[in-house]
Amino acid sequence: MSSILLALQFFTVIPVNKNLPMEKRSITGMYSIFPFIGAGIGAIACLVLYFDWSALMTAFCIVLVGVVLSGGLHMDGFIDTSDAFFSYKDRLKRFEILDDPRVGAFGVMAVVFLVIGKVIIVAEVISAESFHWIFVMLIPFFSRATLVLLFSITNTAKTSGLAYYFKGKMNANVVIVAAACHFFIGLGLVGWMTNWMIAVTMAAMLVAFICIFRSWVLKNFGGVTGDLLGASVEFLEVVLWLTLLLLLS
Structure with a gap:
């Protein structure tokens, strides 16, 4: 229960006004169940599908629900990552940009294209005849499972901050096994409820x-940070929606 409450406290807007234990077992559990927080957000977003709205309006609401329920946490990471990477500065300067609360021009441009592109792609996918509601629930599930796996197998870029603290408290082997199980569960549901070719x-x-994202962060930042992990969620969701668009069109 402490792990569930910690996950809700750190990764959603649900108010959990309670001092929770930050022990190794609780932190490991928090990351192990984190993908199900994504599935819960996706399940709530599925409710939008029951309204008789246009595909574009429905897609906008699905994207909006994801941003609102996560408190814009991953979107913020995407903005900071864009500012840092497109600054074309050295690694030390990039870390300074990641820590800067101000938003730069590259961050603004990147998030505008991200949101508009994501809404358009989701609208096209839900308009397809073979569209299934399970995609809306499982894409946030997969993106969080990927975040957890990347965090487990990649060193942190800094020796300070929440990511470094959680990395030291987490049992990486347990989280890796949990993430692998999540992928099998999610892909099994996709194959069973839709098409096994889509699952594969x-x-x-x-x-x-x-593989590509891990290689990219190691090359450009020397490891992961909270912002980079948040950006991975936004990147992957667009990649998965785009994959579905190509498969279902």
């Missing part, structure tokens, strides 16, 4: 994304 393709995209 999504599995390939997940593996490719993890």
Whole structure:
């Protein structure tokens, strides 16, 4: 229960006004169940599908629900990551930009294109005849499972901050096993409820994304930070929606 409350406290806007234990077991549990927080956000977003709205309005609301319920946490990481990477500065300067609460021009441009692109892609996917509501629930599930796996297998870029603190408290081996189980569960549901070819393709995209994104953060930042992990969620969700668009169109 402490792990669930910690996950809600750190990764959602749900108010958990309670001092919770920050022990190794609780932190490990928090990351192990984190993908189900994403599934819960996706399940709430599925309610939008029951309204008789246009595909564009429905897609906008699905994206909005994800941003609002997560408190814009991952979107903020995406903005900071964009500012840092497109500054083309050295690594030390990039870390300074990541820690800067101000938003730069590159961050603004990147998030505008991200939101507009995501809404358009989701609108096209939900307009397809073979669209299934399970995609709305499982894409946030997969993005959080990927975040957890990336965090477990990649060193932190800094020796300070929440990411470094949680990394030291977390049992990485347990979290890796949990993440692997989450992927099997999610892909099994996709194959069972829709099409096994879609499940196989999504599995390939997940593996490719993890390898490419991990290589990218190591090359440009020397490891992961909270902002980079948040950005991975936004990047991957767009990649998965785009994959579905190509498969269902």
